[in-house]
Amino acid sequence: MTTIFGVPTQALFGQLLLGLINGSFYAILSLGLAIIFGLLNIINFAHGALYMMGAFVAWMLLTYVGLGYWWALGLAPLVVGAFGIVLEQVLIARLYKLDHLYGLLLTFGLALIIQGLFRNQYGVSGLPYAIPAELSGGQRLPFMFLPNYRAWVVVASLTVCIATWLVIEKTKLGAYLRAATENPTLVQAFGVNVPLFLTLTYGFGVALAGFAGVLAAPIYSVNPNMGADIIIVVFAVVVIGGMGSIIGSVITGFALGLVEGLTKVFYPEASATVIFVIMVLVLLVKPAGLFGRTA
Amino acid sequence: MFGRIARPATLAALAGALMMGTAAAQTNVKIGILGDRSGAYSDISGEGSVVAAKLAVEDFKPEQHGLKVEIVSADHQNKPDVGAAIARQWYDRDAVDMITDGVTSSVALAISQVTKEKNKVFIDTGAGTADLTGPQCTPNTIHWVYDTVALANGTGGAMVKRGGTTWFFLTADYVFGQTLQRDTSAVITKNGGKVVGSVKTPFPTSDFSSFLLQAQGSGAKVIGLANAGTDTINSIKQAGEFGITEGGQALAGLLVFSSDVHSLGTKVAQGLVLTEPFYWDLNDQTRAFSDRFAKQMKGGSKPTANHAGVYSDVLHYLKAVAELKSTADGAATVAKMKSMPTDDPLFGKGTIRADGRKIHDMYLFEVKKPAESKGEWDLYKKLETIPGDQVFRPLNEGNCPLVKG
Numbered sequence: 098m099t100t101i102f103g104v105p106t107q108a109l110f111g112q113l114l115l116g117l118i119n120g121s122f123y124a125i126l127s128l129g130l131a132i133i134f135g136l137l138n139i140i141n142f143a144h145g146a147l148y149m150m151g152a153f154v155a156w157m158l159l160t161y162v163g164l165g166y167w168w169a170l171g172l173a174p175l176v177v178g179a180f181g182i183v184l185e186q187v188l189i190a191r192l193y194k195l196d197h198l199y200g201l202l203l204t205f206g207l208a209l210i211i212q213g214l215f216r217n218q219y220g221v222s223g224l225p226y227a228i229p230a231e232l233s234g235g236q237r238l239p240f241m242f243l244p245n246y247r248a249w250v251v252v253a254s255l256t257v258c259i260a261t262w263l264v265i266e267k268t269k270l271g272a273y274l275r276a277a278t279e280n281p282t283l284v285q286a287f288g289v290n291v292p293l294f295l296t297l298t299y300g301f302g303v304a305l306a307g308f309a310g311v312l313a314a315p316i317y318s319v320n321p322n323m324g325a326d327i328i329i330v331v332f333a334v335v336v337i338g339g340m341g342s343i344i345g346s347v348i349t350g351f352a353l354g355l356v357e358g359l360t361k362v363f364y365p366e367a368s369a370t371v372i373f374v375i376m377v378l379v380l381l382v383k384p385a386g387l388f389g390r391t392a
Numbered sequence: 393m394f395g396r397i398a399r400p401a402t403l404a405a406l407a408g409a410l411m412m413g414t415a416a417a418q419t420n421v422k423i424g425i426l427g428d429r430s431g432a433y434s435d436i437s438g439e440g441s442v443v444a445a446k447l448a449v450e451d452f453k454p455e456q457h458g459l460k461v462e463i464v465s466a467d468h469q470n471k472p473d474v475g476a477a478i479a480r481q482w483y484d485r486d487a488v489d490m491i492t493d494g495v496t497s498s499v500a501l502a503i504s505q506v507t508k509e510k511n512k513v514f515i516d517t518g519a520g521t522a523d524l525t526g527p528q529c530t531p532n533t534i535h536w537v538y539d540t541v542a543l544a545n546g547t548g549g550a551m552v553k554r555g556g557t558t559w560f561f562l563t564a565d566y567v568f569g570q571t572l573q574r575d576t577s578a579v580i581t582k583n584g585g586k587v588v589g590s591v592k593t594p595f596p597t598s599d600f601s602s603f604l605l606q607a608q609g610s611g612a613k614v615i616g617l618a619n620a621g622t623d624t625i626n627s628i629k630q631a632g633e634f635g636i637t638e639g640g641q642a643l644a645g646l647l648v649f650s651s652d653v654h655s656l657g658t659k660v661a662q663g664l665v666l667t668e669p670f671y672w673d674l675n676d677q678t679r680a681f682s683d684r685f686a687k688q689m690k691g692g693s694k695p696t697a698n699h700a701g702v703y704s705d706v707l708h709y710l711k712a713v714a715e716l717k718s719t720a721d722g723a724a725t726v727a728k729m730k731s732m733p734t735d736d737p738l739f740g741k742g743t744i745r746a747d748g749r750k751i752h753d754m755y756l757f758e759v760k761k762p763a764e765s766k767g768e769w770d771l772y773k774k775l776e777t778i779p780g781d782q783v784f785r786p787l788n789e790g791n792c793p794l795v796k797g
Binding site for chain 2 (some may be wrong): 110118119157182216218219220221223225227242244246247284316317320323326327358361362365366367369370
């Protein structure tokens, strides 16, 4: 059997594929963060908690209403997005003119409150959520067993990421959005309702987190801490990609998933820290991140 | 006029004297439940431990034994420094006589040291490290429910005997995981099995797919999960997804609580073999206790082995205090507890060894298939009972300084 650095190539391919799958979670979460930061200048620390909410809403829809995975995939992001809009209206909108730090503190506090409430109600062991019947089972590839559900996660998140990027970069709506963040006064003077734009943007970014939460529910334990566990990594991804760069967040999301997957093969103990090591190196060389624009 | 005042005054004085009289004959006992109330282990510890302790006090009927029992509780947040600070404050300022629960090995070791220094009593239920009754044993500490050696002997030994001769470990990369792998490997080799590989997973990890793939590639018959809590839940959930058990490999959960299995659901966890000293559905007595327990818990959850341990140890502690009629000398109380055989509705008959190890039977369970499970909490079927003297580490092998004499 051929090997690369002592690791069989087959195993290596398997790990690369798994890295890509994990990367899709990073990509979709960091995309939401990048949109919110890029357009609203808010460092949304509540993103992890909202991702967790997405998973919980999926569970609630199934348990209390009887609606399965596919319904949840559509409805949960709407519910979480609506919750985000309420948050933005009541609290976050008051902070746009202040320093970044206030937004960070507020959303960090919100994350702690949301997680605390869920923990109090549902405990920490987590709740069962099964893989939908249509996607259970898997394909026996020459180098690994690929669960159908994981393949679906990659397809779903790639689709959402590309669609979001197209809307922001290639449509008139996206152009308005970008203009509104550059010069809100001028754009408002053209008759565009800038505050409404910002509210909807926050709602959309948050809905992306909710969507990732639903995708995660069948493979990770649905528990109140699931967001807290992933959010730090996602922040590192956003920083490496360049704060606010949409394409950067998606590409680095997938790329860092791959790097993490490779680390798990060669030196598993370091797989939790490798992303932060890369973050340090990137910031030393390019302080604005790989795709960031220097002001 | 004078009489009108005098009479109530005399009555009050009389009543006061009576009350003082009872106070003198009554021993005040304060029990501290020091566990995890907000973090990763709050479902196996937390409020459930307080409820279990209260039920024990209720059943003991302290007033009939001349005792007055008070229960306090606190959150050690799984941090050894926080745990030690609370223990110190409880002993010094709040007149706490005994601390129980203790979940999380590092915290339990810290509480044990403070307890020895203050000559009080610490009864650990939830923490796993067998060092508590090994090199770090003290005359003031008892280890009640399970430990890493017992888990290794239970699940490890049973799996090898059932044909699981080759093992691959997924090991949480910290003291608990490493100790558990070490102890289990010893049992496997002793029984003629072989460890073919292991991977150290960062703690905590949410995605185990890469590690599971390595385990799958190793061709080992058994994949040993030397981890706990959400790590265990995630690894079992993802093992199902990657068709590990369908492919003929078995999963061995080395530390699994019924709350973890409840969280996974039988569909995902079916077939998992595990060792526990307590399960709510063992017999009429455990069922009766669990019903009372569930009524006081949010969501009606059933007690875990840890909760049962708190009930059992509080009961035995109160028996010892009732005999001694004093809580002043912690080491003497522990010595008294060791001299009395234990007996309670949840763990049955048992003993406490010189090194502080509580000995009772453990059970090998298998998680039911969804078709066999009749309800949300109907999770296990019993495979075998492992006698206490076989499942725990022999007294002379632990290197406990108390045993040498």
